[in-house]
Amino acid sequence: MEGTLQTGSIVVGVDTSTSSMTALDWAAEYAQTTHAPIHLVHGFSHDRPDLVFNMGADPEDLYAAGERVLVRARNRIQLRDRMIQVSTSHPDGYPAAALVRASAHAAMVVLGSHGDSMLHISSLGETAHQVAAHAACPVAIIRKDSAVESAFGRITVGVDRSDLSATALAWAFAEAERTGAEVLALHAWQPRDAKDPGLGSADWASYTAACRSQIEGAIAEQQAQHPKVKVLTEISDGNPTRSLVRESHASDAVVIGARGSGGFEGLLLGRVARDVLGHATCPVIVMH
DSSP: OOOOOOTTEEEEEOOSSHHHHHHHHHHHHHHHHHTOOEEEEOOOOTTOHHHHTTOSOOHHHHHHHHHHHHHHHHHHHHHHOTTSOEEEEOOSSOHHHHHHHHHTTEEEEEEESSOSOSOOOSSSOHHHHHHHHHOSSOEEEEOTTOOSSOOSOEEEEEOOSSHHHHHHHHHHHHHHHHHTOEEEEEEEEOOSSTTOOSTTOSSHHHHHHHHHHHHHHHHHHHHHHOTTOOEEEEEEESOHHHHHHHHHTTOSEEEEESSOSOSOTTOSSOHHHHHHHHHOSSOEEEEO
């Protein structure tokens, strides 16, 4: 059964994993400073060890265990700040589906990079991947070793020619103004072959100049709305994933569009977004 979700809530996927608890703490801090309610979601996962190995679990036991997860999560938030409004949901079915449904009314969905599934065979868990690809609102993916307190005073945002890049830049500026952080607008470009300068330019210097003009135009629009935010711009010739992951070591968050200007039509989560989600060391915010 699903509980009542207030529009504009921070929706948090919770289970028993370490990254889930780190994500919960990150979401609680974000809700505390933005005065948003939190909606906790715990879904039934069919690859639990007690089911996979037929260890005697039954639906009633699983439901009771899920309720305990939600109670502990609620208590953890209210120990931090009893003024945060908390609602819960315990739907049947995979958690990704419930989180994507909730995203239609949420301000943000927050979850750990890996849940309590046994199948930790990739750098990003399947639930995190599905929610990052299909959600209707920003998605924050938090790794278990991510710092939940701001430490660097910098938000790094990946920028290119896509509409989602502009959305990511706008979110980064608004968040930087709220927190007092600076923005690093990063564009890295890797040619497909030696004769691919990009943007119809003849060489790297021309490409850089054209790209900088586009990026500075987008930044100028945001600076007009957020004049107090300090901005750094970096345009480099290299792998965008490596550049963003490198900067994640000195950033409070990395903000990216769900897909960039490359890839094929209909792609929901681009290669760069997927790889950054799997390897960044700070929270990653995916924009839709």
